[in-house]
Amino acid sequence: MVSLTFYGGANEIGGNKILLEDKDARIYLDFGESFDFGEDYFYEYLQPRAAHGLEVYFEFDLMPKVPRLYSKKMVERTELKYEKPDIDAVFISHSHSDHVNHLEFLDESIPVYMGHGTHKILEIYHKLYPQLVDIGEHQNINIFKSGDKIKIKHLVIEPIHVEHSIPGAYGFIVHTSRGPLIYTGDLRLHGPQNNMTHEFIEKAAQSKPYAMLSEGTRMGSEQEHNYTELEVEEKVEGIIKASKGIVFAYFSMSNIDRFMSFYRATVRNKKKLVVDSKFAYILDSLKDKIPVLPDVMADDNIQIYFKLAKSGNHEDKDYKVYERKFMPKMVTYQDVSRNQKNIVMHMSFNKLVELVYLQPKNADYIYSSSEHFLEGDENEAERTVLENWMKHFGVKFHKAHCSGHASKQDLERLIKAINPKILIPIHTQKAADFKGFHVNVKIPERGKMMEL
Numbered sequence: 001m002v003s004l005t006f007y008g009g010a011n012e013i014g015g016n017k018i019l020l021e022d023k024d025a026r027i028y029l030d031f032g033e034s035f036d037f038g039e040d041y042f043y044e045y046l047q048p049r050a051a052h053g054l055e056v057y058f059e060f061d062l063m064p065k066v067p068r069l070y071s072k073k074m075v076e077r078t079e080l081k082y083e084k085p086d087i088d089a090v091f092i093s094h095s096h097s098d099h100v101n102h103l104e105f106l107d108e109s110i111p112v113y114m115g116h117g118t119h120k121i122l123e124i125y126h127k128l129y130p131q132l133v134d135i136g137e138h139q140n141i142n143i144f145k146s147g148d149k150i151k152i153k154h155l156v157i158e159p160i161h162v163e164h165s166i167p168g169a170y171g172f173i174v175h176t177s178r179g180p181l182i183y184t185g186d187l188r189l190h191g192p193q194n195n196m197t198h199e200f201i202e203k204a205a206q207s208k209p210y211a212m213l214s215e216g217t218r219m220g221s222e223q224e225h226n227y228t229e230l231e232v233e234e235k236v237e238g239i240i241k242a243s244k245g246i247v248f249a250y251f252s253m254s255n256i257d258r259f260m261s262f263y264r265a266t267v268r269n270k271k272k273l274v275v276d277s278k279f280a281y282i283l284d285s286l287k288d289k290i291p292v293l294p295d296v297m298a299d300d301n302i303q304i305y306f307k308l309a310k311s312g313n314h315e316d317k318d319y320k321v322y323e324r325k326f327m328p329k330m331v332t333y334q335d336v337s338r339n340q341k342n343i344v345m346h347m348s349f350n351k352l353v354e355l356v357y358l359q360p361k362n363a364d365y366i367y368s369s370s371e372h373f374l375e376g377d378e379n380e381a382e383r384t385v386l387e388n389w390m391k392h393f394g395v396k397f398h399k400a401h402c403s404g405h406a407s408k409q410d411l412e413r414l415i416k417a418i419n420p421k422i423l424i425p426i427h428t429q430k431a432a433d434f435k436g437f438h439v440n441v442k443i444p445e446r447g448k449m450m451e452l
């Protein structure tokens, strides 16, 4: 018998944490954190302290009280007694927090499997944001690539690359005692690497699976136009072309497809793309893995922004060691301010204070990230602050974005092509809608076991 237990990812977008048991084999598919994790009990500076283990989370039922899973340090002050773990492996599909963030709670001896890109991205982000990104001190990390066949007892797990809004994403074909089970991870079909997702679909279909865990992030969004990455690039190019001043752009630094769209649109308009030293570090570190990326040190189209240091200067000692490498390509607020018409500059919400130094004239701002921020009530305060900055500096606001997830139409095509006997919707708030695409939909429930 094969069973699945959903400790996250059931009737929610994100938080995938799914235990698969088959005979004596027990593996987890992803070990992520829900997007609303802890928000009922923690707020701003009211947070569990680093010294705390799982006792704080157990108090509010935020983490499952599962024995033989967590590290000694994490269960020390809880009712769970520390015992040697009984989990054979954890497979990580990609490096987004809703798929990896709770790795830090796991016992360090449990083997963790992840793609080489995911490993690299986690390493980079841990260096830049050690408080935010920390998967713990795992002793047994195994790196896979697309097409590998990994044996865990009698199970064979086959990771296949897919396209998503972060590089290094995978889906899995898990060969169980009942036959192949497909896990999509997060994927899309409307970006420049969609051939990878097509390859995944083809291999998944060929395996003739009996079950599929399918993401359904965009299941609820009816009839919207499915913007492609290419359309985003064209829109961005048009805005840059029409702009009479500096163009600010906000997009996630891990969204490399989006970076490339902005890079190309900037270069075609014969302008310079300005990124800060953190972004430069990310691009520089991923260069080996992603050959299309420009070389930030050699490419004249890219300039690297160093904000004014505490000392009021721009000297070596003002910056972290990893940043100093980029100092030969440094531009300061004076340089950017003087040259506004020729610049497209990455500008996240938290860095808006730079506008005070840059004093933008006739500027445009392209918001190129999840629409969540622009729509949800929970973001209203932040949105108002952004609007105030735009108004204060007379900046014109634009949107240009496409999702990292497959559209409803693409999900339908994908499900029909792979044609599993049982369809299990995960990573969605609209699980019941999958019944329109498939005759045998099983809807998972959080914390419950599903027998297959």
Ligand SMILES: [Zn+2]
Pocket: 013, 014, 015, 096, 098, 099, 186, 427
């Ligand atoms: Zn996700």
Ligand SMILES: [Zn+2]
Pocket: 094, 096, 164, 186
């Ligand atoms: Zn994701």
